[in-house]
Amino acid sequence: MLKINTSSPYTASMTREQFLFYEVRTTAKLMTEGLSDEEVVQRIIDDNLFQYPTEKSLKRIAQNCIRRLKCMDDETLVKAIATQPTDVAKQICLYAMMKQYRLVWDFMITVIGEKYRLRDTSFGRIDLNTFFLRLQEQDEVVASWSDTTITKLKQILARVLVENEYLDSTKATKLNPVWLNSTLENAIKDNGDDAALAAFNYFS
Template sequence: MKLSSPYNGALTREQFLFYEMRTMAKLVAAGLTDEEATEAIIKDNLFQYPTEKSIKNLAGVCLKRLHSMNDDCLMEAIAKLPADAAKQICLYAMMKKNRLVWDFMITVIGEKYRILDTSFGKVDLNTFFMRLTEQDDNVASWSDATVQKIKQVLVRILVENEYLDSTRADHLNPVLIGSLLEERIRANDDNAALIAFNCLS
């Protein structure tokens, strides 16, 4: 059963990684292969991490997220657009690569925008994980510490993308999807993702 689970606990170490995603996107957009980009990042320690192993792991995470969008236009946008717009695309890439982030952003955050409920708090996170635990044996086997860490990462993702003003905020801000991201999501027939960005039409 565990093998077939779409969920994994990788978020405990993979986080949002905006700076790293932007760095990788710039190298790939400049024409480097995945291997060349990874080598360049390791050689010059562009991620500013202490060990080569951790740099290599995170470079792999960034590449998987970038490729999960399957959209060169969005990859280039992460490299070139202003930070707030690029972050939004990074969030979409993270959703595409990580089923847990996808489900959270659509079934919790998107649903709140849909029903015009701006409240947000621990109860929303707890309900989300309770539901996952009931439907997935793998999630049910996670330790409390793992679940707690993932909840913290999810909240930080919301703060980084200005859905929340701080980790202690108790209401969601109205967010506005960038025009390029909306256009590309529709072009790629991925409309289910739009609700996560408060795009309801």
Template sequence: MSETQNTSPYKGSGQLTREQFLFYEMRTTAKLMVEGLDDGEVTKRIVEDNLFQYPTEKSLASISKACIARLYALGDRDLMTAITTQPMDTAKQICLYAMMKRYRLVWDFMLTVIGEKYRLQEFSFGKKDINIFFMQIQEQDDFVSAWSDSTIKKIRQVLIKILVENGYLDHIKSEHLNPVLLSSVLENGIRNNNDERVLPAFNCFM
């Protein structure tokens, strides 16, 4: 039985079409939150100082709120701090985990497509893999089945860019999945959150 639009776990995932991976924005927002600013103060600082270098205040406010939501989704203050202090590769992995925690679609994609490929040691990757993923969730979920082709195309592009940003793919047209190495900082955070089931998405099976 398919999920209705009101109960869909993918509700909100359509925002990915305009949000992207946002590493620089996530790191900037995390620094302000770690400094102790509340949510309103964080957004105000980002907008007033144009910390994201965006053209409009509306986009600054919207993306700052998206970053705040992802950071809260981590459920781990230490991981939030690590985004601001750890090397870029580690910080990016944590941002990916935050994105997975925030958006069920990213979680499912990373686990059922990428994690499964690592489990089977199948390193080929292409549009077919993403298309099958979307076909499967469209069959199961009325909310996703109502998405337009253009929305799915945009989200597919976002997913591929996420993989490139985090070293899974060398470039957007790559057809080979790289064997990534999970940061020990993130692994500890994942285990502390009792999210071990997501470890395969980071090529970790211990």
């Protein structure tokens, strides 16, 4: 029996969690009120702030939102998600998602960032297919994922691009120009995450 390398940096759990902008923003607002993690989760459950049908799903997503926000290790960015205009907050949420999921990090830098660097505005299914084929060749865990899982992850990545206005729709074939907010730019540099700048069409 083939032994799968459990040290892979990649996880498919994103199929359940996705971009979650409304949920992450709601969680960020509670965190900036000074509530503990447990109090944040309880408030979300008690008031059904995500409008989910079950307490179990509320708790799972609330805990994931807290984890995602903490991945940035930056209270200024958490506050910005809570208080800044939607377009700025979404961009920071994308950075948080990149920090949480190596899959998103690699995709945004090696596919989207590289296209911006080369001034190649084309985008299509082939870009997603090539990205996953490359990962499957490099990583045993990704190679073990089912076709259904891979398809779902492709859909999520495409929707993330639409939610952040990189694409006009999931059927769009052209990348839009994006501009990096200065708050996020400074945080990325302070965190030593300069490689991530390309994902936001920023080249110094």
